[in-house]
Amino acid sequence: MSPSSSPPPSDELDRDVDVxxxxxxxxxxxxxxxxxxxxxxxxxxxxxxxxxxxFLARPTPEQAELILDLPADERRAWLRLLPPDDAADLVQHxxxxxxxxxxxxxxxxxxxxxRGLLAYADDEAGGLMNPYYARLRPEMTITEAMxxxxxxxxxxxxGPYYLYVLDAEQRLVGTVSFRELFAAEPGARxxxxxxxxxxxxxxxTDQEALSRxxxxxxxxxxxxxxxxxxxxxxxxxxxxxxxxxxxATEDIQKMGGTEALDAPYLATDFFTLTRKRAGWLSVLFVGxxxxxxxxxxxxDEIARAVxxxxxxxxxxxxxxxxxxxxxxxxxxxxxxxxxxxxxxxxVMRRELASGLVLGGILxxxxxxxxxxxQLAFDAYGEHWGPIAITVAxxxxxxxxxxxxxxxxxxxxLRRLGLDPASASAPFVATLVDVTGVLIYFSLASVLLRGTLx
Amino acid sequence: MSPSSSPPPSDELDRDVDVxxxxxxxxxxxxxxxxxxxxxxxxxxxxxxxxxxxFLARPTPEQAELILDLPADERRAWLRLLPPDDAADLVQHxxxxxxxxxxxxxxxxxxxxxRGLLAYADDEAGGLMNPYYARLRPEMTITEAMxxxxxxxxxxxxGPYYLYVLDAEQRLVGTVSFRELFAAEPGARxxxxxxxxxxxxxxxTDQEALSRxxxxxxxxxxxxxxxxxxxxxxxxxxxxxxxxxxxATEDIQKMGGTEALDAPYLATDFFTLTRKRAGWLSVLFVGxxxxxxxxxxxxDEIARAVxxxxxxxxxxxxxxxxxxxxxxxxxxxxxxxxxxxxxxxxVMRRELASGLVLGGILxxxxxxxxxxxQLAFDAYGEHWGPIAITVAxxxxxxxxxxxxxxxxxxxxLRRLGLDPASASAPFVATLVDVTGVLIYFSLASVLLRGTLx
Numbered sequence: 001m002s003p004s005s006s007p008p009p010s011d012e013l014d015r016d017v018d019v020x021x022x023x024x025x026x027x028x029x030x031x032x033x034x035x036x037x038x039x040x041x042x043x044x045x046x047x048x049x050x051x052x053x054x055f056l057a058r059p060t061p062e063q064a065e066l067i068l069d070l071p072a073d074e075r076r077a078w079l080r081l082l083p084p085d086d087a088a089d090l091v092q093h094x095x096x097x098x099x100x101x102x103x104x105x106x107x108x109x110x111x112x113x114x115r116g117l118l119a120y121a122d123d124e125a126g127g128l129m130n131p132y133y134a135r136l137r138p139e140m141t142i143t144e145a146m147x148x149x150x151x152x153x154x155x156x157x158x159g160p161y162y163l164y165v166l167d168a169e170q171r172l173v174g175t176v177s178f179r180e181l182f183a184a185e186p187g188a189r190x191x192x193x194x195x196x197x198x199x200x201x202x203x204x205t206d207q208e209a210l211s212r213x214x215x216x217x218x219x220x221x222x223x224x225x226x227x228x229x230x231x232x233x234x235x236x237x238x239x240x241x242x243x244x245x246x247x248a249t250e251d252i253q254k255m256g257g258t259e260a261l262d263a264p265y266l267a268t269d270f271f272t273l274t275r276k277r278a279g280w281l282s283v284l285f286v287g288x289x290x291x292x293x294x295x296x297x298x299x300d301e302i303a304r305a306v307x308x309x310x311x312x313x314x315x316x317x318x319x320x321x322x323x324x325x326x327x328x329x330x331x332x333x334x335x336x337x338x339x340x341x342x343x344x345x346x347v348m349r350r351e352l353a354s355g356l357v358l359g360g361i362l363x364x365x366x367x368x369x370x371x372x373x374q375l376a377f378d379a380y381g382e383h384w385g386p387i388a389i390t391v392a393x394x395x396x397x398x399x400x401x402x403x404x405x406x407x408x409x410x411x412x413l414r415r416l417g418l419d420p421a422s423a424s425a426p427f428v429a430t431l432v433d434v435t436g437v438l439i440y441f442s443l444a445s446v447l448l449r450g451t452l453x
Numbered sequence: 454m455s456p457s458s459s460p461p462p463s464d465e466l467d468r469d470v471d472v473x474x475x476x477x478x479x480x481x482x483x484x485x486x487x488x489x490x491x492x493x494x495x496x497x498x499x500x501x502x503x504x505x506x507x508f509l510a511r512p513t514p515e516q517a518e519l520i521l522d523l524p525a526d527e528r529r530a531w532l533r534l535l536p537p538d539d540a541a542d543l544v545q546h547x548x549x550x551x552x553x554x555x556x557x558x559x560x561x562x563x564x565x566x567x568r569g570l571l572a573y574a575d576d577e578a579g580g581l582m583n584p585y586y587a588r589l590r591p592e593m594t595i596t597e598a599m600x601x602x603x604x605x606x607x608x609x610x611x612g613p614y615y616l617y618v619l620d621a622e623q624r625l626v627g628t629v630s631f632r633e634l635f636a637a638e639p640g641a642r643x644x645x646x647x648x649x650x651x652x653x654x655x656x657x658t659d660q661e662a663l664s665r666x667x668x669x670x671x672x673x674x675x676x677x678x679x680x681x682x683x684x685x686x687x688x689x690x691x692x693x694x695x696x697x698x699x700x701a702t703e704d705i706q707k708m709g710g711t712e713a714l715d716a717p718y719l720a721t722d723f724f725t726l727t728r729k730r731a732g733w734l735s736v737l738f739v740g741x742x743x744x745x746x747x748x749x750x751x752x753d754e755i756a757r758a759v760x761x762x763x764x765x766x767x768x769x770x771x772x773x774x775x776x777x778x779x780x781x782x783x784x785x786x787x788x789x790x791x792x793x794x795x796x797x798x799x800v801m802r803r804e805l806a807s808g809l810v811l812g813g814i815l816x817x818x819x820x821x822x823x824x825x826x827q828l829a830f831d832a833y834g835e836h837w838g839p840i841a842i843t844v845a846x847x848x849x850x851x852x853x854x855x856x857x858x859x860x861x862x863x864x865x866l867r868r869l870g871l872d873p874a875s876a877s878a879p880f881v882a883t884l885v886d887v888t889g890v891l892i893y894f895s896l897a898s899v900l901l902r903g904t905l906x
Contacts, residue, residue: 023650025650025651025652028652028669028670029669031669033793050650056671057669057670057671146635149635150635150636152635153631153632153633153634153635153636154635154636156632160632178606178631179606179609179613180606181606182599182602182603182605182606182607183603183606183607197476197478197503198478199478199481211694214694215694215695215698216481216482216484216510217481217510218509218510218691220673220690220691237673237690237691237694238671238673238690240694241664241667241668241690241693241694241697242668244694244697244698244701245668245697245701245789248697248698248701248705249785249789251705252701252704252705252708252781252784252785253781253782253785255705255708255709255781255878256708256777256778256780256781256782256878257774257777257778257781257878258778258781258782261782264786264789264791265782265783265785265786265791265792265800266786266791266792266796266799266800267791270803270806270807273803273807274807274810274811277775277778277807277811278810278811278814280774280778281771281774281775281778281811281814281815282814282815282818284770284771284774285767285771285774285815285818285819286818288766288767288770288771289767289822291763291766291767291770292763292764292766292767295762295763295766296763299759299760299763302755302759302762303756303759306752306755306756306759306762307752309748309755309759309762309765310744310745310748310749310752311745312762312765312766313741313744313745313748313765313766313769313886313890314738314741314742314744314745316766316770317737317741317744317769317773317882317883317886318734318737318738318741320770320773320879320882321710321733321734321737321738321879321882321883322730322734324709324710324877324878324879325709325710325711325730325733325734325879327709328705328706328708328709328710328711329706329709329711329714329718330718331705332702332705332706332718333717333718333719336698336702336717338717338718338719338720339718339719340486343719346719347718347719350723350726353723354723354726354727354730357727357731358727358730358731358734361731361734361735362734362735362738365735365738365739366738369742424777425708425709425710425777425878425879426773426774426777426778426878429770429773429774429882430770430774433766433770437766
């Protein structure tokens with residue numbers, strides 16, 4: 001054990017750090033590297049306030065891991081720290097049989113809030129929202145609002161981001177930021193300073209749409225309202241940073257041909273990790289078997305011209321690579337809202353043109369290689385010309401097919417209501433491999449008939 | 454043209470919306486779908502305050518696009534709206550020859566700030582930070598602090614996120630949140646309520662480390678200090694949401710085998726798009742040529758047993774797919790800080806085991822297919838047994854090599870100071886293709902000697 005008094009730069013960090021000697025900020029820095037045992041041991045060693053801040057800042061699965069094995073009274077103390085939205089998340093992460101016991105640990109008022117929140121999916125605005133927020137009335141003066149905020153701040157652990165102005169029916173009629181409150185004359189009415197152009201979401205707005213709204217408007221919080229315009233709660237930007245990372249991670253893992261892990265890589269147990277990869281890998285393998293079937297149809301051609309076989313990996317993988325590029329670009333653009341379903345035709349025209357140009361570039365490299373190797377080593381025999389043309393032509397065809405398949409598959413999946421990110425690089429590559437074999441040998445049959453075949 | 458009075462759900466959105474009829478919120482919703490001409494036309498149609506809010510919320514490249522062609526006096530009005538950090542970003546995005554003209558449009562005080570910020574790279578804390586923030590003195594009372602904030606709010610367009618307490622040498626000695634300020638007794642001293650455990654960054658902290666700090670601590674803002682602890686500015690969470698998306702987009706594009714586009718897909722012109730894809734595609738193509746070379750060494754074996762050629766795509770692509778999975782998982786875990794350089798050995802052991810298990814599963818599927826096809830169609834002739842064993846053995850070898858190469862390559866790249874995300878799925882697939890050919894034919898030479906070969 002080599003104790004370390006201040007956190008060293010990330011990558012040289014010594015994992016055998018002595019958790020007993022760290023402050024809250026230092027512990028937060030090395031937290032990701034500790035295992036759950038070390039974390040449970042480290043937390044009570046901190047001053048209470050630092051320990052609470054650290055606990056509150058952790059993502060939900062970790063909070064659950066940290067407190068679920070504690071004795072009931074300690075568990076209660078930690079659980080009651082959480083605002084209702086986070087408490088609801090934690091309850092959702094707990095094993096089903098412990099959930100009602102957890103709910104019983106909450107104060108009755110919070111318990112009701114949490115039960116209400118549990119009805120929402122955790123990737124919707126309703127599941128992310130906090131039902132506590134600072135509410136004002138239009139007829140309040142600025143001084144009255146300040147007085148209310150003073151009480152609010154004493155009762156709540158999280159500061160309000162914005163102030164929401166509700167009418168008597170709890171309908172949202174305006175918002176005021178702290179800056180605007182401070183800038184206003186003390187005697188002015190809230191109704192005079194509030195903003196009335198409202199951007200609101202409903203409780204079933206999904207988290208991807210939500211994060212796009214936060215990016216577009218640069219708000220710190222967005223109000224959730226029901227169909228009658230009644231305020232239900234707020235979604236705050238700190239949850240959105242987590243959402244954005246989670247969504248990107250999920251998409252990246254799917255694009256890589258894995259099911260989303262839903263947990264850090266090193267924290268995922270070996271069985272789960274392997275299972276989440278084996279599914280797609282097996283499906284792709286069975287699909288890829290079609291290449292063997294397709295090549296079987298051309299066994300005679302291969303027997304007569306073994307040289308044709310040499311270029312198979314080169315040709316099909318070029319299609320796979322261009323397809324990976326196209327699918328990745330389109331999936332990401334869709335996730336960011338830059339490309340929508342109705343853009344498919346624009347994307348298709350672009351990708352068709354891209355495919356032809358990229359295929360042309362690779363063909364040129366291939367032809368150059370044929371010419372140089374042929375002149376230098378007589379590598380490909382007397383029929384090298386037609387072979388070169390076959391390879392070059394196949395490259396244009398396969399690369400163009402790859403970019404088209406890669407770019408259109410995400411549209412097809414989204415149109416079918418599936419996740420575009422499932423059009424993973426390996427999936428597209430497999431699709432293009434099978435087609436690539438067919439394109440290559442079909443072209444060879446035509447171009448080499450009478451010479452090599 | 455079909456005018457639309459309220460923004461319809463994203464995917465059915467009519468692109469031919471009439472921009473003249475939209476409110477600020479509606480315009481923000483459809484903004485991504487408008488081209489630059491429509492945007493320039495739409496902005497002045499809005500009430501001034503809504504137009505300003507919309508402009509302020511846009512990412513820098515768009516702000517530049519919107520104002521750079523305007524007459525100088527209009528350009529000045531827009532430019533002066535921006536806080537210094539955003540103004541510096543905009544100047545950085547402008548063509549080099551217009552930069553000093555832009556700087557001249559700023560007020561002298563702001564111009565000095567902006568010049569200072571221009572010295573920082575825009576992916577470091579220094580480049581993201583805003584030099585304006587609300588500063589307090591430890592000896593102020595709460596009432597005095599409130600009075601100061603009132604003046605601050607009137608002078609600045611962005612509200613402060615936290616209040617920073619500086620000593621006489623401008624060293625940061627504490628922070629106070631709004632909640633804490635409101636909760637405190639009016640006569641209390643700032644020194645009594647401020648938090649003294651500080652999390653700070655320096656101006657060269659890179660944006661990936663920065664976004665991890667925001668996630669770990671759930672702060673709304675982080676102070677930037679120099680080596681003497683003197684406060685330089687603040688980085689705020691709204692910039693971080695953008696950074697997180699940008700970093701994920703960059704990584705995703707690199708993982709897909711493209712250079713990072715640095716602009717929305719549909720906004721990237723065809724030439725740039727093609728150039729950013731052609732580079733890697735050509736490099737991979739030249740690498741993939743080695744498969745032809747490698748297979749050339751085994752031309753005699755293929756001629757004697759054409760059946761061997763049929764399984765080449767199946768075997769090498771399985772290695773490529775498992776390699777894509779591994780590299781994607783590891784690159785993302787590194788980007789999230791879940792896996793560090795020194796974890797390479799843990800990752801390697803896991804991936805070795807994963808590779809063997811996954812390879813085993815695919816082998817089992819392959820053997821099943823051989824047995825069924827052989828019994829049903831006598832598909833592979835008298836030597837089907839040794840062929841099946843060769844294919845199955847190669848699969849274990851190639852898949853294991855794929856996961857190892859895919860998982861270790863990001864470590865190697867990071868160790869060399871390069872971006873781990875360059876270990877793209879296509880790159881790993883190409884590497885594994887070449888090795889896969891060698892593994893397969895070497896195993897075949899040994900196992901089939903005396904029978905087929």
